[in-house]
Amino acid sequence: MSASTPPSPLAADKDWWRGAVIYQIYPRSFQDSNGDGIGDLKGITARLPHVAALGADAIWISPFFKSPMKDFGYDVSDYVDVDPMFGSLADFDGLIAEAHRLGVRVMIDLVMSHSSDQHAWFVESRSSRVNPKADWYVWADPKPDGSPPNNWLSIFGGSAWQWDPTRMQYYLHNFLTSQPDLNLHNPEVQDALLAATRFWLDRGVDGFRLDTINFYFHDKELRDNPPLAPERRNASTAPAVNPYNFQEHIYDKNRPENIAFLKRFRALLDEYPAIAAVGEVGDSQRGLEIVGEYTSGNDKMQMCYAFEFLAPEPLTPSVIEQTQKAFSAAAPDGWACWAFSNHDVVRHVSRWGADVLDRDAYAKMLSALLLTQRGSVCIYQGEELGLTEADIAFEDLQDPYGIQFWPEFKGRDGCRTPMVWDTHANQAGFSTADKTWLPIPVEHVLRAVNTQEGRPETVLEHYRRFLAFRKLHPAFAKGDIEFVQMPENQLAYTRSAGNETLLCLFNMTGEVASLALPSGEWVALEGHGFESKVNGTNVDLPAWGAYFARHA
Template structure:
């Protein structure tokens, strides 16, 4: 049963939108089995709506053996019984639309589960109808894999299959074989899977690993990476051998552009939006190609702020690099400082310091001030720190493979704390799939909702205020040099409006700077108390508190 969409009069609602990411396993459990589900999401949608976001991105809920917790799909059109039914999906979608929220669902097109019916047929012989639907290759004469490509999760990207006596490609887990996009039938089949969800009324898709959708047909070896570049990819650790190659041939191939154009034509039939995940050593040019206005994706998801480095110089470099790449193509980006794959920003950007709500407020204000759309991961509105999960309770295969130097992704996937008093934070009446983290309970939604000075109260205020600032949604951005390395200073401009300036103090001590001529505090800004204007030696000075933020209105035209 299809659900009617929200008002589609604004076809570019996604431009500058705020998207709230829900990881279904950990959001809310409705039936006591310890795993979050679609009815659980539906029961808590009022909380998300109260934040003032535009859309919800729901991570995979499709049928899956859960080797990578849903990113290994065995049936694109079925809801996994862990999460509910198609009827539960329809009810969730209808409720989102009733609350004025758009729905973006994850689609994993680059690979399937090895339990998918397509793969079962493909591996059965070398001459069956789906023999070429996956990437198969003969071994070298000595029996080793056909080339040097590596898996993101560590080790070779090739798995031997004794039935076909060939290797198959898996860019991620061995249980996630890569589809062969050089096969036209594969492309058509995947477009059919996307159409199925368009027909059910979704507003958009987040396409996982979308630059992995083609490989070099000649299977050429990747060259080694320079020592200086190892570790620059934010989602791949420097101690992972994957970071030791330049990935010239196993992803980001030019053939993908034509496929994305066909995908865009399909989505345009339904007014659906495409958000692409683009992970690449040199992502901005790829993102620019993929979002070239009107041709391919609507917007591309950036990993650039998911690193531990959060110095003003680093942040400025990342934002300017993407903005300069997108400008010639008219493309659009989407920023995030946390997601289900990296440690939570409250811990990652703390530098080892104690939790500090002022710092949490700064990163949220920054995220919502950059040019582009923004994605907020569940729990970030509460300022949740990274959870500690002991090895014996670890679920993530990535973490188990690289323990103890890397503890995996479970620390950002523990259950949402809804109430501090109920067992497991009110997430489930059963045993949760990951343990509820004790230090999260004092930060539970029920407790913060009753405290006007809480991070939750601030998040709601800031998000609703941002809706009143058109320049923060769609304006241009330009940065200013500062003599103080702890400061980040930029301007949002455009549409003939007076420019809006934003200044952030990333330090734990107060910082003063001369106030630019004509700049006055923006009326109604939620962070006014973190800055003070005074006069020194005849000059107007701005003093920013530790982790303080200032929004000011400039005279003149943008």
């Protein structure tokens, strides 16, 4: 451990991440402390008691580094400093100290596949073909007719290549043109990124979320991607209107060279007492396979997540069972991190529950389902309030993705609106500003924290209750999972660890249902907040109900 690492009151448990509940904070939208309408680090620090009271083990903070904010922090111009919009390094140190005092670990978002075009590295790289950083980004000559070097596409639409008149070459950008891809084939680039990682480890972070982890390397030969058959086009990586889905992305990402770099990254983490990393695998065809590759053994990522539970397709019992079984097959010794919502997708209560009449009951059932999966869990800010996707008018849009594909795809602003704390305060307690960076929907204000605290029937109190219930039973966090055959739209599985076997039953319909208990003797568990009635060998559940029991 570095001598500069501040002491943490948290136990140095190297396995803390396995089964952890991680609360994702989008810093622009959590809490504004200085009245400019944008959230910041001091605001996060002030609201950490909410996270601690919820029962989360850690927070994951989306990027707060220096950035021109073309992609709201995912375009980094300085990896080792805080953007003044969010505060200072001293503010971050204060956040770490307060989180650790409250027993909450801190993970931060590292964006290593690309930087901002305003990063000093890129400014130097594009200045000539012979400067010391000329090879730090992915540059290529045009074809003889002047067109891009190959057919690779950007996730944000159009070619993944941008012409630079100074070098008379194209540079690769898998995302915005202002987000040039770093060339990790160059060992100096790897060293620079690992040095930035060490900088934050020495400031006391407990781990990292690695953005677009499977985009780090590209094919050195720049071969064309083959077309993808229409029946295989899954819109979970990019919206259906984006031609990005028309290719099989085997050369612009998912390259085998990434494994060696991830081992270097993990070796750095292992120099510190109890650090963990979770990688975002952005691929709708090979997601779970890649998760398996990146989490196998004990020398790469501790955990990764794919897009299976972030997809627009309805969540059904078969989807859950197939996803868990596919992960187990792909990564028998690996570990997943599951989420139903994040800053890039439509909030799950809206995404899957557009026709659901009792949204609160639905939200509670989904939370219990997520929190009893095998794997670690990410909760996205506001889902503990049952927040729905906000409807943002075009003139209020900030997301370049939504502006590009409007109106067929409205972008990601609908899940990024400010957190709602207090109905009696200006801007629902988020800010004292007259205008916030995104508008706060009236329907969200009605779900503010102060309207739900202390009321057992609310979604917030359900999350608090269920997280406490989960911690009482280690099998939920670290146990094996085995599915039990059930009728359509009903789900059952057991979680087992040591001498404890727990049964989880879910009525995934809006109608009352009677579910048959598996064979054996089961003792109902209490403290989770769901109501049920056992009739002989059956359990009667209300709409969107759940039942939990221990094998006697």
